[in-house]
Amino acid sequence: MxxxxxxxxxxxxxxxxxxxxxxxxxxxxxxxxxxxxxxxxxxxxxxxxxxxxxxxxxxxxxxxxxxxxxxxxxxxxxxxxxxxxxxxxxxxxxxxxxxxxxxxxxxxxxxxxxxxxxxxxxxxxxxxxxxxxxxxxxxxxxxxxxxxxxxxxxxxxxxxxxxxxxxxxxxxxxxxxxxxxxxxxxxxxxxxxxxxxxxxxxxxNARPSPCITCKHSEFEEEIESTNAWLTMEKELIQRSFFFGEEEIEAIRDQVPQIHRSSGRFELLTSFLWKHRTISLNLNPEEIVRMTYFITIREKFEHLKIPNGYYGNAFAFPTAVTKAGFLTSYPLTYALELIKKAKNQVNEEYFRSMVDLMVIKGRPGITQSWNFGISNTFHVGFDKVDFGWGEPKYGGPVRADSFFSFFVACKNNKGKKGILVTINLPPKAMEIFEDVIYKLTLNVKKLSKL
CATH class of the missing domain: 3.30.559.10 (Chloramphenicol acetyltransferase-like domain)
Incomplete structure (x- = not known):
């Protein structure tokens, strides 16, 4: 009830x-x-x-x-x-x-x-x-x-x-x-x-002589696809989904042995990107994107971010493919695209990204059939303690447009996992919820074996 x-x-x-x-x-x-x-x-x-x-x-x-x-x-x-x-x-x-x-x-x-x-x-x-x-x-x-x-x-x-x-x-x-x-x-x-x-x-800041030295798919905009999303945006509804260890393992079982050592966030992102795209029922030739926000704190050898730095310090590499490939190929396909996008973020890539923003007038991230994930799981929202103990829930409130987030959260049984909030149109949400329901049902069946 x-x-x-x-x-x-x-x-x-x-x-x-x-x-x-x-x-x-x-x-x-x-x-x-x-x-x-x-x-x-x-x-x-x-x-x-x-x-x-x-x-x-x-x-x-x-x-x-x-x-x-x-x-x-x-x-x-x-x-x-x-x-x-x-x-x-x-x-x-x-x-x-x-x-x-x-x-x-x-x-x-x-x-x-x-x-x-x-x-x-x-x-x-x-x-x-x-x-x-x-x-x-x-x-x-x-x-x-x-x-x-x-x-x-x-x-x-x-x-x-x-x-x-x-x-x-x-x-x-x-x-x-x-x-x-x-x-x-x-x-x-x-x-x-x-x-x-x-x-x-x-x-x-950008370098004294800004220079774009890398390819940056995160800024490639396709006007028709963007307009299609903006039209759809007016009817979006929002739902949250909990992924504990059992759900992540159920997703891990969908990839070959060679990929089962992949991180839980990469696996989950791949699963969400694929099934979100399936739910949207796009033309197979439509270009779709997945933008993953990566903190650069403690990431680069020569770019030292001080421990107390509280400004924005992240990159947002983007994986790109056709909707038909993403939806019809095995989950491994999405997983490899996401890993490739994340692995390209080195210091030169980051510097090139900052330079591009200055050269091209601070452009926004592409909206054309994009899916953005901000992973706040390890940020520490769930640990902020003023003396009353850790929060029953602490973190972001709502997803925005095509952006979603991962947040550390406990379910109603007290188990810690990843809470994901997704925006989709009503019909697409029904399809997506059915996928999550089947995944959860499979987890319950396995737990009884």
């Missing part, structure tokens, strides 16, 4: 007036330059994450709103660019005016117990607008707050922390660095973050 959502009449959110949180002490007033990775048109939007914490008897009498506000104020002394505002510089390039105006904070109370929300705390969470109030005129890019946080206390003593940040300022790893710095102050009563933040955005 499906769990029923609390009705709008039974879920009442009471909010105090939103306020600006500023650094605990005066911070430098200056202009900070962004990297050429940060300053892409494709990152000029806000990303939202939700964290749910259960009641903890050891924290009885501690107000999460108060201690998190205090922790934020102390953390922003070190992360003071986040309290600034974006401004336009030469050639439309964005910069950060570190004016110390602050980040937005909302204190809220829900009249239900956290347990009432059940599995709906996971993406696509239908309560995002309740748990993350969109303060009027706060979601722009220029001269708007760069971060918005809402703490919502539940009647049981648990609470939700919602965070929205301008993607230009940081990626998932950068956001977790910031949140863990807050936990240093809240949980450990520290005097400074255990990992000090590093700006140094210039290390990810």
């Amino acid at each position: 499906e769990q029923q959502l609390p009705s709008p009449s039974s879920l009442l959110i009471t909010r105090r007036k939103s306020e600006l949180i500023v650094p605990a002490i005066t911070t430098p007033r200056e202009i900070k330059h962004l990297s050429d990775i940060d300053d892409r048109d494709g990152l000029r939007f806000h990303i939202s994450n939700l964290f749910f914490y259960e009641y903890n008897p050891s924290m009885e009498g501690v107000d999460p709103t108060k201690v998190i506000k205090d922790g934020l104020s102390k953390t922003l002394v070190f992360y003071y660019p986040l309290t600034g505002r974006l401004i336009k510089g030469p050639n439309g390039k964005l910069m950060v005016n570190c004016n110390g105006e602050g980040i937005l904070f909302t204190d809220a109370y829900a009249n239900v117990e956290l347990e009432m929300l059940g599995e709906f705390i996971k993406p696509p969470c239908p309560y995002l607008e309740d748990l993350l109030y969109n303060v009027p005129s706060s979601d722009g890019i220029i001269d708007c707050p760069l971060m918005l946080i809402q703490v919502t206390r539940f009647s049981c003593g648990g609470f939700a922390l919602a965070v929205r940040v301008n993607h230009i300022m940081c990626d998932a790893f950068g956001l977790v660095l910031f949140l863990n710095a807050v936990t240093d102050f809240v949980k450990f009563k520290a005097f400074s973050p255990s990992i000090l933040p590093v700006w140094q955005r210039d290390i990810l």
Whole structure:
């Protein structure tokens, strides 16, 4: 029997007036330059994450709103660019005016117990607008707050922390660095973050003489296919699917022995790309793509990303093929394409990618029948602990357009696995859900043997 959502009449959110949180002490007033990775048109939007914490008897009498506000104020002394505002510089390039105006904070109370929300705390969470109030005129890019946080206390003593940040300022790893710095102050009563933040955005700029030296399929756009997707985009619905060890092994059984040592994320991505494409029922001659976001932190020998770097630091190689090949060939075909795309990301490829963005005016990633995966499984969203323990769920809220994400999550039996959120039109979603159902059914049969 499906769990029923609390009705709008039974879920009442009471909010105090939103306020600006500023650094605990005066911070430098200056202009900070962004990297050429940060300053892409494709990152000029806000990303939202939700964290749910259960009641903890050891924290009885501690107000999460108060201690998190205090922790934020102390953390922003070190992360003071986040309290600034974006401004336009030469050639439309964005910069950060570190004016110390602050980040937005909302204190809220829900009249239900956290347990009432059940599995709906996971993406696509239908309560995002309740748990993350969109303060009027706060979601722009220029001269708007760069971060918005809402703490919502539940009647049981648990609470939700919602965070929205301008993607230009940081990626998932950068956001977790910031949140863990807050936990240093809240949980450990520290005097400074255990990992000090590093700006140094210039290390990810284009070379003095930009030069495109590699092929970059991630920027190849086909107008007709893009228009077809944009038309379909208006009717997308969203579902999440859980893949534990058993489901991954069931996928692994679909490839020959020589490929069974492949990583679980590569196997899962291959499976999703193939069956998502089948579900869309495309013309066999249609060109389809798979874009996989790869962090470059600790990846290259000569390009040293400092430990506390909280800017955007990733590449997005793209596999390309015809829909007919992808859907009719064995799963190994998709797997090899994805491995090839990922393996091409070396330092020269990355430098060439940054140079291309500067030379061609910060183009966006191709949308033409693309499927993008951002793997946040090891980012640490599920480990952010303010003293109440690890979150019941922590991570991204919803997928966007053709982009999906992997997030670390436990199912209703307490088993940890990979949660994937997918967008598809209704008919395609029915076909895709049937594939997942059959995979799950097969797992249940094997478990009984």
